Amino acid sequence: MRIDVLTLFPGMFVGPLDESILQRARTGGQLDLRIHNLRDYAHDRHKTVDDRPFGGGPGMVLKPEPLFEAVETLTAGDEVHVVLLSPSGRVFTQAVARDLAQRRRILLVCGSYEGVDERVREGLANDELSIGDYVLTNGALPAMVIIDAVTRLLPGVLGDAESALDESFSHGWLEYPHYTRPAEFRGMKVPEVLLSGNHAEIEKWRAAQARKRTQERRPDLLATAPSLADGGPTEPGRDEPRATRPN
């Protein structure tokens, strides 16, 4: 998969994407990642990318011309899913990650604290995403979050063991508690049932723990997560992506 990123802060992308599974996906050829500086598409003497808002008010707004030129240049002659990152977007979830991972090319357009000219939304973006309800300084970290979540879903990125582990936790509950040796650490004991060798009992204990923990911390998840009585692990319907807009 090819992912292009358009940002005013290309330096922020140096480091986080050069480590771990992401680096492996890049050298392995599953991820072709290209970072572009929006300022390279500003053609006046001062390389202007923003201007004051029509109608007045504080702050600045990203101008349409550099954004349109950049996106049109980077998508020319190819089908590319263009995603604007902004606090006003629909919320990025695992279901959205699965949808993006199916695509051959995506272009992530990072917002900045100033916000972007509305014509970028209307004329350039197929979708608009936020990573959650908190205020960041720009869209670079959200872009990296999305790249991380999407990349690990690409075929061949996770090994068989990691993929299987992932599947066993896709039931929509929080995880049950995990323990490893020693059986007692600083007076804290591993629950007896886990040492019993009784796998039916262990399964029951883990399911009960996962349910209890989810009830306490994330009751919103229980509204749609399947119960064991319903036949076990299935995909939750709560986070299906809404239709995106073709250009």
Ligand code: 9D3
């Ligand atoms: C809070 C009011 N505005 C500031 C004048 C809007 C605003 C625009 C842009 C606030 C922050 C930003 C920068 N953030 C993003 O571009 C962004 C973001 C975020 O802040 N939170 C969660 N997801 C995202 S995706 C892009």
